[in-house]
Amino acid sequence: MTTTAPQPTPLQPTALPHAATVIAELALVLPAAQLVTGPRADAYRRDQSDSTATGAPLAVAFPASTEQVAAVVRVAAAHRVPVVPQGARTGLAGGANAIEGSLVLNLTKMNKIVSVDAEDQTATVQAGVRTYALARAAAAVGLFYPPDPGSWKGSTIGGNVATNAGGMLCVKYGVTGNFVRRLTVVLADGSVVRTGRRTIKGVTGYDLTALLVGSEGTLGIITEVTVGLLPAPAAASGLSATFATTEAALAAAAIVVASHHRPSVLEYLDRPCITAINDFDPDSRLPSGAEALLLIQSDQAGRAHADVEEYAAILREGGATEVLVAHDSVRLDELMTARRLLQPALQAARGSSLNEDVTVPRSRLGALLSGLAAISLELSIPISTGGHLGDGNLHPVIGFDAAVPAQVEAAHQAFARVIALAIALGGSASGEHGIGVLKQAHLDDELGPVLRDLQYRVKKAFDPQSILNPGKKL
Numbered sequence: 072m073t074t075t076a077p078q079p080t081p082l083q084p085t086a087l088p089h090a091a092t093v094i095a096e097l098a099l100v101l102p103a104a105q106l107v108t109g110p111r112a113d114a115y116r117r118d119q120s121d122s123t124a125t126g127a128p129l130a131v132a133f134p135a136s137t138e139q140v141a142a143v144v145r146v147a148a149a150h151r152v153p154v155v156p157q158g159a160r161t162g163l164a165g166g167a168n169a170i171e172g173s174l175v176l177n178l179t180k181m182n183k184i185v186s187v188d189a190e191d192q193t194a195t196v197q198a199g200v201r202t203y204a205l206a207r208a209a210a211a212v213g214l215f216y217p218p219d220p221g222s223w224k225g226s227t228i229g230g231n232v233a234t235n236a237g238g239m240l241c242v243k244y245g246v247t248g249n250f251v252r253r254l255t256v257v258l259a260d261g262s263v264v265r266t267g268r269r270t271i272k273g274v275t276g277y278d279l280t281a282l283l284v285g286s287e288g289t290l291g292i293i294t295e296v297t298v299g300l301l302p303a304p305a306a307a308s309g310l311s312a313t314f315a316t317t318e319a320a321l322a323a324a325a326i327v328v329a330s331h332h333r334p335s336v337l338e339y340l341d342r343p344c345i346t347a348i349n350d351f352d353p354d355s356r357l358p359s360g361a362e363a364l365l366l367i368q369s370d371q372a373g374r375a376h377a378d379v380e381e382y383a384a385i386l387r388e389g390g391a392t393e394v395l396v397a398h399d400s401v402r403l404d405e406l407m408t409a410r411r412l413l414q415p416a417l418q419a420a421r422g423s424s425l426n427e428d429v430t431v432p433r434s435r436l437g438a439l440l441s442g443l444a445a446i447s448l449e450l451s452i453p454i455s456t457g458g459h460l461g462d463g464n465l466h467p468v469i470g471f472d473a474a475v476p477a478q479v480e481a482a483h484q485a486f487a488r489v490i491a492l493a494i495a496l497g498g499s500a501s502g503e504h505g506i507g508v509l510k511q512a513h514l515d516d517e518l519g520p521v522l523r524d525l526q527y528r529v530k531k532a533f534d535p536q537s538i539l540n541p542g543k544k545l
């Protein structure tokens with residue numbers, strides 16, 4: 072097993088061209104207001120991950136159309152300048168971090184909702200549209216776009232597709248990729264292609280849409296996305312349940328999952344997560360004082376209320392210390408808002424942190440959580456864990472003081488061991504945040520060298536000069 076710790080070394084470009092020439096050529100294809108150079112470009116250096124490698128960008132471009140993206144990429148390709156696509160930079164793996172001398176392509180100005188088609192139940196949006204704006208546009212015509220990453224008010228659809236983002240509702244509805252039908256993509260030479268189709272079915276050619284989903288900006292720049300939508304769900308009911316032990320919470324949650332009505336939300340928070348969220352925002356009012364908290368909802372038409380009462384009975388039977396049922400949307404929104412604060416609350420509580428995103432088969436969650444406790448104890452480093460229990464996808468957050476070298480070392484050791492543990496349990500280094508620059512050291516452990524090499528060859532077919540987000544993902 073590889074145990075190499077992720078080290079924040081500067082991201083180097085594949086080649087350094089003449090900066091002034093590149094900027095002059097970019098100025099020919101973009102209005103001045105859409106191009107940022109010099110020290111102001113530095114503001115676009117990183118996403119929301121801690122301790123990940125970055126470099127100073129040569130320039131940041133804010134294209135407003137697919138044609139402008141293509142023109143910018145053609146300039147970059149001619150000079151072999153690395154291109155780093157960026158959405159809203161809410162990523163937690165350094166995928167959107169600038170590379171030294173790179174051209175950052177920030178898609179947030181491409182924020183038009185092109186169409187919402189109620190008859191075909193699809194929506195087509197530019198890549199920079201915020202996730203929440205898409206969900207609202209679908210809701211306005213009685214439809215539903217389910218993927219709801221905790222960051223959904225800020226994150227872009229392009230970023231969600233590029234990371235195959237998940238969220239609270241994915242336990243029932245699936246992740247971003249399950250909804251993507253068609254992509255407009257600018258390739259590494261500046262040519263524009265459309266993959267997939269608007270229809271529900273279609274198998275002509277290889278499924279390049281699926282390949283681009285989760286590709287973290289290394290295969291193409293996504294400029295437009297067509298997603299499938301669902302009929303709006305029924306009003307949800309939900310509950311919060313506290314437990315004196317993690318084991319009791321997991322055992323009760325396993326019975327809920329095995330029941331014949333799939334919950335629409337099944338989230339977990341440990342004691343330090345609960346405390347961090349309540350401290351970060353006292354309006355959160357999460358039930359405190361327990362070792363573990365479960366948040367569960369049902370949005371099953373005609374059954375939501377009954378499902379939640381059934382879940383409440385299962386949890387009480389399973390030893391929950393307190394079960395609070397909520398049938399009103401105000402309290403349910405409060406609970407979900409509090410849960411969405413997990414990342415910023417832990418970052419605020421811990422100073423520096425390394426964010427894990429491991430996923431394991433649900434049957435191995437107990438082994439994962441007890442293994443995390445053992446790693447934390449052995450290395451004397453705090454690990455707080457919350458996340459999407461229903462998906463088997465948890466976010467252990469390793470806190471450390473960046474000014475204390477021994478803590479930095481212990482944090483990096485813990486980071487590597489947590490991933491090794493998840494892989495040993497039949498899981499993965501990343502369920503939804505992506506590999507970025509944070510987790511590459513562990514790819515061979517999970518993929519093996521043959522599959523990793525095959526993936527390099529796929530990358531080469533899309534991007535022979537390796538200018539698209541080099542040094543990320545693989």
Ligand SMILES: Cc1cc2nc3c(=O)[nH]c(=O)nc-3n(C[C@H](O)[C@H](O)[C@H](O)COP(=O)(O)OP(=O)(O)OC[C@H]3O[C@@H](n4cnc5c(N)ncnc54)[C@H](O)[C@@H]3O)c2cc1C
Nearest residue numbers: 158159160161162166221227229230233236237288293503
């Ligand atoms: C508070 C908080 C909560 C979060 N909760 C969740 C969660 O529940 N589930 C989850 O999955 N993630 C979560 N995240 C992580 C993050 O929000 C997601 O990864 C999100 O999909 C990133 O979107 P973005 O627009 O910010 O992309 P960025 O961070 O800007 O980019 C992410 C990656 O996508 C690439 N990229 C971006 N746009 C494009 C494009 N148009 N074409 C090609 N490549 C592109 C970038 O190069 C980078 O590799 C959370 C983050 C925060 C800060």
